[in-house]
Amino acid sequence: MSDTKKNLDFMLEMGLNIFKARPNKGHKMLTKLQKLGKLEGILTQNIDGLHQKAHSKNIVELHGTAHEAICMVCNKIYPITTMINQVMKGEDRPSCEACNGLLKPNAIFFGEPLRSEILSQADDMINKCDLLIILGSSLLVYPVAFYPRKALSLGAKIAIINIQETDVDSFAEVVIHEKIGEVFPRIVNIVKNEIEEVH
Ligand SMILES: [Zn+2]
Incomplete structure (x- = not known):
């Protein structure tokens, strides 16, 4: 707030990059899994809105979104x-039309x-999940x-796809240390084939 000009330049550059960004294979596969009825919702720390661009539903953005101002x-x-x-x-202090307060x-940040309302949505999702x-x-x-341990304590199972090890690897049913884009599409396709075989 003490140097809005400098911060706005930075935000503008970041914002324009976020506008240009497109969903990757990982985002698209989550949407596919959701359409198969095997994914209830998504909890993300990302602010880029790429899950929405990939047409996923029930997304909780813990860190908010770069697509809105408040x-x-x-x-x-x-x-x-x-x-x-x-x-x-050229406005150094973009402002609210209702009260003239500073927009961010x-x-x-x-x-x-x-x-708190976003944290409670996230809690609901963790409370209900079985995987x-x-x-x-x-x-x-x-x-x-904190979420994996909470889910485990409520009887859910966990699966991890992450290039590096995590603190909860030893509690997971499945741990895959590979890139999401390489391994996740294969998994989603196996799920799809299994569902189609059953029907
Ligand atoms: Zn206002």
Whole structure:
């Protein structure tokens, strides 16, 4: 807040990269698994909105989203383009049309707490799950680091696909240390074939 100009330049560059980004094989395979009825929802720390671009449903974004702006005073939510348009016109303090408060991307910044309503959506998802698939996370950041143990304590099983080892590898039914893009599409295709054989 003390140097909005500098921060806005950085955000603008990051924001434009996020706009250009397209879903990868991992995102697309999650959507496929969901269409097969084998994936209830997605918990993510990413703010890039790529799960939505891949048409997945029931996505909980723990760290918020770079596709929205939020007023720091009244919490009104805007499309991020509202903020970007003001910055592109040279505005150093993009502002809320309702209260004139400063707008920021609706993503969690360093030092900001996570939103309680989002944490409770994530808790609901963990409470209900019977299989937690961990994809591409070393589980080093809370609250995500806490979810596998919580799911295990509630009787769920866990499967991990991550290039590096994690602290919960020894508790998992399956651990695969490979790239998601190489291994996950094969798994989803096996699931698809098995479902088709049954029907
Ligand atoms: Zn406002």
